[in-house]
Amino acid sequence: MKKILLVFYLFCISLISSAQSPWREGEMQVKVFAEQPEQQQLIKQLNINADFAGDFLRCYLTPQEYESLLASGIRCEVEIPDLNHWSASFGPLGVPTGYYTVAQLNEIADSLATHFPDICTLHTIGIASNFDVIYALKISDNSSVDENEPEILFDGGIHGDEIGASENMIRFARDLCLGYENDPYITDLVNNREIWIIYCLNPYGRSAMTRYNLAGVDINRDCGYMWNGEGNSTSAFSQPETKALRGMLTDNQFVIHCSYHSGIEFISFPWSYRASQTPDHAQHQYLASLYASTSGYANIPYQQGYSGMYPINGSTKDFGYGAVGAISWSVEISVSKQPPASQIVPIYLKNKPAMLAMCEYAGYGISGMVTDETTGEPVSANIFVNDFYPISTDPEVGDFHKFLVPGNYELKVIANGYEPHTLTNVVVSSQSSTFITIELQPATGQYARALVSSYIPNNNPNDEGFTPAALGPPDGVQYSIGRFGWAVFDMGTPVINGEGPDVIVHENDATPEGYTLFAGVTIDGPWRPMGTGIGTSSFDLSVTFLSEARFFKITDDGDGQSQANNAGFDLDAIEGIVRIPPVDSTGYISGFIYEYHNPTQVVEGATVYSGEYSTISDSDGFFLIRADTGNVQICAEHWSRWLYDCDSVYVNPGDTLNHNMFLYYVENVRKTDYPAISIYPNPVKGLAKISIQGKAVIEKIIALDNSGAVHNVPFYPDGSGSAIADFSGHSAGFYILEISLKDGEIMHVKIVIQ
Numbered sequence: 001m002k003k004i005l006l007v008f009y010l011f012c013i014s015l016i017s018s019a020q021s022p023w024r025e026g027e028m029q030v031k032v033f034a035e036q037p038e039q040q041q042l043i044k045q046l047n048i049n050a051d052f053a054g055d056f057l058r059c060y061l062t063p064q065e066y067e068s069l070l071a072s073g074i075r076c077e078v079e080i081p082d083l084n085h086w087s088a089s090f091g092p093l094g095v096p097t098g099y100y101t102v103a104q105l106n107e108i109a110d111s112l113a114t115h116f117p118d119i120c121t122l123h124t125i126g127i128a129s130n131f132d133v134i135y136a137l138k139i140s141d142n143s144s145v146d147e148n149e150p151e152i153l154f155d156g157g158i159h160g161d162e163i164g165a166s167e168n169m170i171r172f173a174r175d176l177c178l179g180y181e182n183d184p185y186i187t188d189l190v191n192n193r194e195i196w197i198i199y200c201l202n203p204y205g206r207s208a209m210t211r212y213n214l215a216g217v218d219i220n221r222d223c224g225y226m227w228n229g230e231g232n233s234t235s236a237f238s239q240p241e242t243k244a245l246r247g248m249l250t251d252n253q254f255v256i257h258c259s260y261h262s263g264i265e266f267i268s269f270p271w272s273y274r275a276s277q278t279p280d281h282a283q284h285q286y287l288a289s290l291y292a293s294t295s296g297y298a299n300i301p302y303q304q305g306y307s308g309m310y311p312i313n314g315s316t317k318d319f320g321y322g323a324v325g326a327i328s329w330s331v332e333i334s335v336s337k338q339p340p341a342s343q344i345v346p347i348y349l350k351n352k353p354a355m356l357a358m359c360e361y362a363g364y365g366i367s368g369m370v371t372d373e374t375t376g377e378p379v380s381a382n383i384f385v386n387d388f389y390p391i392s393t394d395p396e397v398g399d400f401h402k403f404l405v406p407g408n409y410e411l412k413v414i415a416n417g418y419e420p421h422t423l424t425n426v427v428v429s430s431q432s433s434t435f436i437t438i439e440l441q442p443a444t445g446q447y448a449r450a451l452v453s454s455y456i457p458n459n460n461p462n463d464e465g466f467t468p469a470a471l472g473p474p475d476g477v478q479y480s481i482g483r484f485g486w487a488v489f490d491m492g493t494p495v496i497n498g499e500g501p502d503v504i505v506h507e508n509d510a511t512p513e514g515y516t517l518f519a520g521v522t523i524d525g526p527w528r529p530m531g532t533g534i535g536t537s538s539f540d541l542s543v544t545f546l547s548e549a550r551f552f553k554i555t556d557d558g559d560g561q562s563q564a565n566n567a568g569f570d571l572d573a574i575e576g577i578v579r580i581p582p583v584d585s586t587g588y589i590s591g592f593i594y595e596y597h598n599p600t601q602v603v604e605g606a607t608v609y610s611g612e613y614s615t616i617s618d619s620d621g622f623f624l625i626r627a628d629t630g631n632v633q634i635c636a637e638h639w640s641r642w643l644y645d646c647d648s649v650y651v652n653p654g655d656t657l658n659h660n661m662f663l664y665y666v667e668n669v670r671k672t673d674y675p676a677i678s679i680y681p682n683p684v685k686g687l688a689k690i691s692i693q694g695k696a697v698i699e700k701i702i703a704l705d706n707s708g709a710v711h712n713v714p715f716y717p718d719g720s721g722s723a724i725a726d727f728s729g730h731s732a733g734f735y736i737l738e739i740s741l742k743d744g745e746i747m748h749v750k751i752v753i754q
């Protein structure tokens with residue numbers, strides 16, 4: 001049955017694959033000579049898929065797009081007239097002879113993890129659009145452990161037709177493994193860095209020789225930082241390949257992220273979506289210059305992507321810097337997208353020394369450890385250095401690392417549940433790392449911890465677009481989300497639905513603006529509306545029917561100007577109302593019940609009582625019973641076998657206390673027809689009425705406690721077979737009453753005295 005299902009499943013996949021052309025229908029590769037900024041702007045407005053390639057744009061055009069470009073008078077030169085036909089010419093393996101196939105790349109990666117298990121582990125980071133697994137190699141000493149070490153990410157193959165990138169990645173991984181304990185420089189880097197390599201992010205694209213994934217989406221336009229629907233992307237992080245990369249970037253704390261492409265020789269760093277420089281321009285400039293000078297390229301240019309190449313939204317580099325604060329860029333390794341196979345190794349050898357240099361320099365600047373002052377536990381914190389985009393600590397280790405050019409810096413550490421902490425005059429010297437230990441004092445508060453994604457229609461160059469302003473507590477600095485814009489934030493931990501409002505959205509400026517707030521349990525929604533607000537407003541999770549939500553999306557109502565400073569809602573902070581989790585006033589007691597005189601014998605079917613709770617032991621003699629907290633009494637009895645016991649135990653809130661019980665056999669108690677006796681009330685405090693149906697007058701009552709000791713019980717016959725017994729002289733506990741009647745019969749009944 002399973003086999004049939006598998007065959008059917010594979011059949012379905014093959015249908016999907018064969019039904020889908022790797023490129024759009026009739027798509028062609030065209031050199032477009034758009035020298036004038038207004039010509040480039042037109043291409044942007046037509047939402048055409050394009051890459052900068054030196055003196056021209058390399059565009060991917062459907063026949064209609066091609067016609068509209070020609071009609072606008074822009075000079076065009078067709079390079080590949082039919083990309084679907086062209087990609088089919090590479091045969092089923094998808095790549096020219098001399099290049100590795102996806103399967104071969106996976107085999108090499110697997111063999112590295114197998115032969116170098118101490119320093120190389122293979123991780124599944126996602127399932128691609130064609131159901132291929134997307135892998136990442138982690139190369140570091142103690143590779144399976146997260147250590148206090150700077151992390152670096154290299155990825156390749158995001159554009160499947162730029163086939164040199166994956167060759168670069170897998171060779172670098174192999175050289176790191178083979179060089180360990182042979183080459184002192186590599187050994188030192190593997191010992192003191194955590195190097196991650198995604199060698200083929202878009203396996204479908206590489207197998208089908210296409211830029212896109214199976215859904216026809218350009219992954220390098222699908223990322224969420226200032227996403228704008230380019231490259232056939234339908235929403236931010238719409239594709240599994242993009243989600244896999246997002247997971248890598250948010251689950252780790254990369255100092256440097258290098259993404260490999262081909263089609264020109266160029267290093268392009270953020271921003272790609274806007275003309276203005278990032279606050280970390282000096283760091284990007286310094287490291288890109290270092291990459292260029294340590295590489296084997298004679299003169300590889302490096303520049304901000306927007307101006308040096310071509311404006312794009314939704315790139316990996318803008319997300320890598322804008323959302324997680326990594327020094328993030330694209331490296332274009334060859335003027336050809338498919339250089340002849342003889343060029344694979346020479347191109348790799350040009351990049352290898354620069355890649356090693358990036359690993360080395362990821363350890364310079366500042367590093368440190370953020371812990372809780374009282375517990376010493378690591379803290380998940382954001383580190384703001386000057387006005388740069390923040391980086392994060394590793395929540396499991398508490399370490400952080402950031403490359404900085406030499407200078408004096410100010411650090412601000414912000415973490416949910418802690419007082420903010422500021423350090424001034426942190427001195428960073430060349431080619432060294434300044435180590436800082438930070439202990440945070442606990443405080444109350446929960447605020448947005450990270451930006452997930454953002455959208456400002458057509459961008460807004462007149463506003464600074466400083467998304468980190470929305471992180472942390474209200475501070476009078478805002479991120480204006482743009483007219484009709486939206487932004488999604490991660491609170492770090494879920495906001496819990498409680499009585500009254502659960503979330504407060506803080507607007508910064510004096511003119512309140514309108515917006516809608518949505519709540520999501522996952523990073524990708526679905527987004528449940530919590531209502532609209534104007535200015536600072538409170539929201540209640542109850543309206544969403546969610547008990548908790550970790551992610552919040554804010555959309556602007558569309559009022560006002562779009563291309564103005566502070567356009568759209570001015571978000572200062574998102575605050576979650578911190579709920580003190582209700583103190584559980586109960587715990588549990590569990591254990592086994594044995595016979596006291598025969599402790600290897602478990603007692604099945606014993607009734608266990610504690611306060612208002614009761615249960616029955618199972619065939620293993622096991623019981624689990626809820627119990628109030630504090631010093632409580634737990635009793636167990638098996639009536640028909642005359643076994644019982646009571647103990648006192650101390651239960652803490654939420655405890656599951658282990659407590660075995662040993663039941664005594666009460667030798668001087670005999671079984672009798674006890675339902676004829678009724679005692680009211682039972683449990684008793686003071687007086688109880690004992691009635692015996694159709695029986696003679698009570699002569700004597702004794703109580704047997706759990707040690708077998710005998711206590712006399714005073715009583716007052718009422719002349720009708722009933723008696724009022726007085727238990728006020730007895731300590732609380734479980735007793736067996738032995739009632740002797742005038743006619744000589746002896747009856748037994750259990751009673752609980754409070």
Ligand SMILES: [Zn+2]
Pocket residue numbers: 159162261262
């Ligand atoms: Zn590319």
